[in-house]
Amino acid sequence: METHLLEDFAKRKRAKFFRQQTFFLVMVIIVLSALFGFLNPRFLSQGNLLAVFQQIAVLGIATMSMTLLLISGGIDLSIGSMIGLSGVVICKMVMGGYATLPAVVIGFLLPVGCGLVNGIIVSKSKCIPLIVTLGMNYVYYGLALVISQGLFLSLKGKFTFLGRGRLGGVPISVVVLFVVVIAIHFLLRNTKFGRRLVVMGGNEQVAFLSGINVDRLKIANYTFSGALIGLASLVLVSRLGNILANAGEGYELRALASAIIGGVTFEGGRGSVLGAFLGVVLLGIVQNGLNILNVSSYFQTFTIGLIIVIAVVVSNLEKVRKT
Amino acid sequence: MQPVIVAEKVTKSFPGVQALKGVSLALSPGEIHCVVGENGAGKSTLIKILSGFLRPDSGTIAVNGRTFPYLTPHVAQSLGIQAIYQENILVPQMSVAENIFAGCEIASRLGIVNHRETLRRARTIMDSLGVTLPVEERVENLSVAEQQLVKIARAIAFEPRVLILDEPTAMFNVKETRMVLGLVESLAQRGIGIIYISHRLEEILTIAHYITVLRDGSQVACHHHRMERVDMNTLTREMAGKAVSAFQRSKASIEGEVILEVRDFRLTPQDDPLSLVLHRGEILGIAGLIGSGRTEIFQTLFGLWKKWSGEVWIKEKRVSLHSPQDAIRHGLGYITEDRQRTGLALGLSVAKNVTIPSLDDQFQGFFFPLREEYRIVEKYVEGLDIKTPSLEQEVRFLSGGNQQKVILARWLLKDAEIIIFDEPTIGIDVNAKGEIHRLIADLARQGKSVILISSENPELLALCDRILVVRHGKVVRELVGEEMNEENIISSAFGVTSDGDSSSIF
Incomplete structure (x- = not known):
């Protein structure tokens, strides 16, 4: 009897995996990759596959941020503007003659502060985070516009290693992406902080009645998610070398879409980091594959929209069947 | 006609x-x-x-x-x-x-x-x-x-x-x-x-x-x-005279160490002050109709709501309980009447539901190994005989009785000394009811103190050493020993005086 439950648990977990969205996603990714590779062998070259991951590095980190929020029952729609704001400030400082390091540090800390502000408003006002952060999206975007005066700002060729550098042939941004994904995976699985986020997302009342300070936890989570956005912003601005205030536009929705494709839900408490990561990979592969096949970018937008809807409908089929 | x-x-x-x-x-x-x-x-x-x-x-x-x-x-x-x-x-x-x-x-x-x-x-x-x-x-x-x-x-x-x-x-x-x-x-x-x-x-x-x-x-x-x-x-x-459950606990004397004392407790300025005493190893019953204010009193005690006035003493030390955190730190545990909405995170596993309040006690540092968590939870799953295919099972799939045991396991792991049960057997089938009753009695025997809020008078009579009857937010009667019977509970809860008249509104 001692090990009965534990053994049983491992067995069930294996069985469950094949029914899960993660498995489904892996299959879709393999089939699509084979298809693109068949249509254009260049797709499967090592260089191109690394390019895929380089292209999704920023979105991938942003998706990890969104996943943390969704699983805890929150959401942040202002992350796109945070990226723009941070990028604009870095460039402005560099152009104003500041050294790169302080510019980068401040560029990183800005989204941390934005996340803190979002967290405080969400937890203290008890308003729906969707609405609060939708409003904050305009606030941060407005700030970025004011600071940049709507102009194209440049890094003047500095700070390139994070976005364009390579480590033994692998782009540093891809290394950063994998480190972040693995870290967030363990954060949610094996840390008290992560576990409390999951429980709060599962049932906030239960978390509260169990002695968790839910306000503080929310603020901490929004702040931490802001730090991930700070990182994403550094990668983006470093890769682009220049920036407009709206550079981050759309990242909030794509990050949301990726997480949901990966099985994370709006209701909180559910979903995995691995799933969300696979969601990003799927989007990246489709975009890259369509590029290689010379499909027009207009049609790409259409296709990506379709994938999001199909993924959400398919993942809901089991639920529909149950009821 | x-x-x-x-x-x-x-x-x-x-x-x-x-x-x-x-x-x-x-x-x-x-x-x-x-x-x-x-x-x-x-x-x-x-x-x-x-x-x-x-x-x-x-x-x-x-x-x-x-x-x-x-x-x-x-x-x-x-x-x-x-x-x-x-x-x-x-x-x-x-x-x-x-x-x-x-x-x-x-x-x-x-x-x-x-x-x-x-x-x-x-x-x-x-x-x-x-x-x-x-x-x-x-x-x-x-x-x-x-x-x-x-x-x-x-x-x-x-x-x-x-x-x-x-x-x-x-x-x-x-x-x-x-x-x-x-x-x-x-x-x-x-x-x-x-x-x-x-x-x-x-x-x-x-x-x-x-x-x-x-x-x-x-x-x-x-x-x-x-x-x-x-x-x-x-x-x-x-x-009165509802069917009695099979389980019957032998009543202890209610002397001994006072573990919890509430003095002049009021939720609002209009309330009558409420005082009560709970001893170590005692099961104190709280009777009253639904809507009589029994739940609110103990939710407030647990720090869910702000009280208007009053003192709470735990082990002869005055404490202030402003939040569930405070209450839990002072050894209280609260099992709500709505298992599904406020008792459990239904979509999460048995293990996650059990360890929520105890992570800091059980694990030092930031990380904790899942194996260790399962080993801890498994002890309670076996000890309380929780029927679940695995510790990973989402609690939504468990029966009402087993769900209730999961919540009980949570507070046992937390080592709560004072456990408040609010309608612990509501919506639970007869056999599981008896089991829950036995577990509550075990708690008292192990020296824990229990406050049992219940609409089931036989449940109160089978388990409690003492019963307080609440009506319109105040304790209208304390029943001890021979007085503890269903008619007394009902007449106090409904506000009937001994001459058969109504004590109240007309």
């Missing part, structure tokens, strides 16, 4: 509980038939069957001489049966008139609502009830009592032959209650048959023609009140 509705030997069971055991009832036009019983005696089930929301397992319902095996809400309405439940069915943002005709809007053939006609007819109905309410007013601006009148008006708009009222005066003061009672009597005089459910015996004795007493799903009595003039003591006695 031919009865308008006759229920014949109606039975209904839910998983694990027989809610109605052959109840019969006949109602003639213009009669007021009251149904009384304790919480869970089967009153709600009965009226839900009469209004078509539940199908009886056996028995028949005859309406206007036609016999049906069951009704549906639609059929019941078309036969002229209208029910007014306690839940709010009004749309707060809409006007009184719009609410009255919601679902049967007065409209032209094109579906365009005729506002003027709607207001006119609403006024007519209000006038016929002798009620002055502005029909253009939004419902959200009305008092609870006025909203109740709107609900009644809405039912009357359908020109019912039978009107079922479930606790229509539950939240009302004396004046409002009189108003509703007067209205009910005038409706009866218009020839509408009325089925009236209330916890307030004094009301019932005022307006009833017939009184049916339910206990444990059985029909104990049906009095022709106008003929025999029943009194409160009779009703109280008849409501």
Whole structure:
């Protein structure tokens, strides 16, 4: 009897995996990759596959941020503007003659502060985070516009290693992406902080009645998610070398879409980091594959929209069947 | 006169509980038939069957001489049966008139609502009830009592032959209650048959023609009140005597170390001060009707709400409990009455639900290994005999009894010294009930102290060393030793004094 439950648990977990969205996603990714590779062998070259991951590095980190929020029952729609704001400030400082390091540090800390502000408003006002952060999206975007005066700002060729550098042939941004994904995976699985986020997302009342300070936890989570956005912003601005205030536009929705494709839900408490990561990979592969096949970018937008809807409908089929 | 509705030997069971055991009832036009019983005696089930929301397992319902095996809400309405439940069915943002005709809007053939006609007819109905309410007013601006009148008006708009009222005066003061009672009597005089459910015996004795007493799903009595003039003591006695659970704990003496003391506790400035003492190893029962304020008292103690005044002493030290965090730190645990909504994160695993409050006690540092967590939880799963295929199982798939044990495991792991149970066996089948009772008794034997809030008097009597009866937010009686019996609990909870009279509102 001692090990009965534990053994049983491992067995069930294996069985469950094949029914899960993660498995489904892996299959879709393999089939699509084979298809693109068949249509254009260049797709499967090592260089191109690394390019895929380089292209999704920023979105991938942003998706990890969104996943943390969704699983805890929150959401942040202002992350796109945070990226723009941070990028604009870095460039402005560099152009104003500041050294790169302080510019980068401040560029990183800005989204941390934005996340803190979002967290405080969400937890203290008890308003729906969707609405609060939708409003904050305009606030941060407005700030970025004011600071940049709507102009194209440049890094003047500095700070390139994070976005364009390579480590033994692998782009540093891809290394950063994998480190972040693995870290967030363990954060949610094996840390008290992560576990409390999951429980709060599962049932906030239960978390509260169990002695968790839910306000503080929310603020901490929004702040931490802001730090991930700070990182994403550094990668983006470093890769682009220049920036407009709206550079981050759309990242909030794509990050949301990726997480949901990966099985994370709006209701909180559910979903995995691995799933969300696979969601990003799927989007990246489709975009890259369509590029290689010379499909027009207009049609790409259409296709990506379709994938999001199909993924959400398919993942809901089991639920529909149950009821 | 031919009865308008006759229920014949109606039975209904839910998983694990027989809610109605052959109840019969006949109602003639213009009669007021009251149904009384304790919480869970089967009153709600009965009226839900009469209004078509539940199908009886056996028995028949005859309406206007036609016999049906069951009704549906639609059929019941078309036969002229209208029910007014306690839940709010009004749309707060809409006007009184719009609410009255919601679902049967007065409209032209094109579906365009005729506002003027709607207001006119609403006024007519209000006038016929002798009620002055502005029909253009939004419902959200009305008092609870006025909203109740709107609900009644809405039912009357359908020109019912039978009107079922479930606790229509539950939240009302004396004046409002009189108003509703007067209205009910005038409706009866218009020839509408009325089925009236209330916890307030004094009301019932005022307006009833017939009184049916339910206990444990059985029909104990049906009095022709106008003929025999029943009194409160009779009703109280008849409501008592519910089937006793198999488990019986031998009562300990209630001396010894005082673990919790509450002094002059008030939730609001209007409340009477409340004081209580809890000893180590004691099970203290809290009796009272639903809505008597028992739950709020202990939620406040646990730090969910701000109290108005009062002191809390734990182990002879004064403590202030401003949040569940504080309460838990001082050794309290709270098992809520709503397992599904506030007790468990249903979509999460057994293990996650158990360890929530104990992560800091069990694991040092930031990380913790899942294997270790499972090893800890497994001890409790086995110790409490929780039936689950694995520790990873989502708790939503467990039975009610096992879900309750998961919550208990949470507080055992946390090593709470004072555990508050609020309706621990609600919705749990009979066998699991006995098991939960045994576990609660075990807690006391291990030196933990238990506060047991329950509507099930036999449960209180089987387990508790002492019982406090709460009515209108205050402790009206403490029952010890020989006094601990069902009749005493019920008469105190219902506010009946020893001479059989009502102590309260009239």
